[in-house]
Amino acid sequence: MTARALKVPGIAYGGDYNPEQWPEEVWAEDMRLMAEAGVTMVSVNIFSWALLEPSEGAYDFSRLDRILDMLHAHGIAADLATPTAAPPAWFFVEHPDALPVDKDGRRLSYGSRQTFCPSSPAYREAALRMVGELAGRYADHPAVVMWHVHNEYGCHNAECYCDVSAEAFRAWLQDRYASLDALNHAWGTTFWSQWYYDWDQILPPRATGAVPNPTHQLDWRRFSSDALLSLYEAERDVLREAAPATPATTNFMVMYNFDALDYWRWAPQLDIVSNDHYLQSADPESQIDIALSGDLVRSLAGGPWLLMEHSTGAVNWQPVNRAKTAGELRRNALGHVARGADGIAYFQWRAAKAGAEQWHSAMLPHAGTDSQIWRDVVQLGADLRALDEVRGSVGAAEVAIVWDWNARWAVELPSQPSGELHFQDLVRAWYEPLWRAGVAVDFVRPDADLSSYRLVLAPSLYLVDDEGAANLTAFAERGGTLAVGFHSGMVDANCHVRLGGYPGAFREALGVRTDELFPLLPGESVGLTGGGTGVLWSERVRLAGAEAVASYTDGPLSGVPAVTRNSHGSGSSWYLATQPDPATLAGLLDLIRRDAGVEPVRKAPEGVEVALRRGAEADYLFLINHTGRDAEVAVAPGAVELLTGKPAAGSVTVAAGEAAVVREPRRD
């Protein structure tokens, strides 16, 4: 985080504001209602390119001038977007080569948004020209407190397989490998006659007859993330030059199903990290997804962050789009604040009448102010004002979960021992019991500084480079507790198998050696001593220093260790060679946590979410009751519940479906 801080007091509140979609008479009502809701900051101009530049080089900023002046006159800050996520139709008519090409060689058409090739020179030039105009005009506008660069990079165009992208890919590869020989060895191209004799022979991994080379595919993911990152950096540099003190952000999508960008590489390039989060209708416990994504974003940011988008109710892009239940809007928003969000914003301010998102909820719904959503939105504004002092406070976790996009990409490549391993599901399975127990968690890269943690978990780390493996192993040697999930440590940074037995890089630290893998079929399970079962995976583990904590009780591996514990250096390391059923996994993680000496943030009844933010002067205990029963939680003497402003004498009662935020004297 840099000195380019957000100049908006307290917890910022607002959403995407698209006044250009409405007649100007409506704007006055917007200003009145934003004041009523307590809105302090809105994101504007995200999709306005076609209105700002009607034809190449001809600009009309008059409407945006009026919008920014109006916001300033009403004391509302602007998070001013560069409109580069949606180039106008004229641009594609003039530059049809800038349209992206999919894996099957189909060139897509314009008519929606983000239909550009990330490596297109014409796009880069047009986008930077527009950003230059915008920056020059508004760098000193008093409403502008932040630059919102682009929108959700890679949401619709994470990969382009055109010839221009192929050329950019080759340049990226030359930079990475310097010589073709090095590339051929890294990719293992002696296999299937894939040896390259000329850089020009290398293509993107386009649709082909059989399985493409895994390292080729992995480098393609790395390249595609970097191609978009370089667009972000180019825009940011133009903005920074014009307005050196104004922070820049771009909204991440650390959520289910989006895995295109390696956000560990992106986050250091942002002045303020922001994220978008939407509930999945099919997830019955989406509060856990909110917590996981919030912990991940806080970890990426290294501190507080902004929730740039979520929804007040239903979205419009799932098979069936569920509304939120009573109190859910408030619980969701406070759930993000609990995990470090210093700003809460929605897509969008006013529900659209026309366009592709006309059935998406908003702060001001189609029904107008006589609606539950509006009442909740106004209530939330008051809640966030009551939490002003929470701003800037940070998390304090003794547990770290290793999260790595390279490992995620690699484990989900085709032709794995099992096609059933989904990185985010594997991580969430381990995260859930910790969430239920109220244990604070950070996420880390494999090579992170681990000195502040007692316990490090690597639920899924199929690929790990040498540095990461050494770092994790050294953590256990120096007295930490390390727990590793199956199919981890298997391949190096080039996706080459680590030989000599599994789990490759962690064999020694875990004190086990596996000679063969026995993944389980969908629906199949294996019994475990102690009464539990395992799914997804089993393997023929032999002890090489570790002790067995549980073994398989049936199937071909009956009697073979399934969970092990090893004393390694002055620490200990655990191996889970199957995916235990949720109750068994919870029991094991409880055991491992106690082994590491980690305590929950606070004891609370089941279903009451607990999280702590630590400020310079006080601790802030968030209690969110996701159950239908009132719950009582003990708090420190001298505590105050901030949402009601009432002193809490020894304990607080959190009513069914409600939340409490308790200021406690800081404990060190």
Ligand code: GAL
């Ligand atoms: C986001 C996007 C917004 C809006 C929203 C709808 O992905 O940034 O512009 O489309 O989804 O849920």
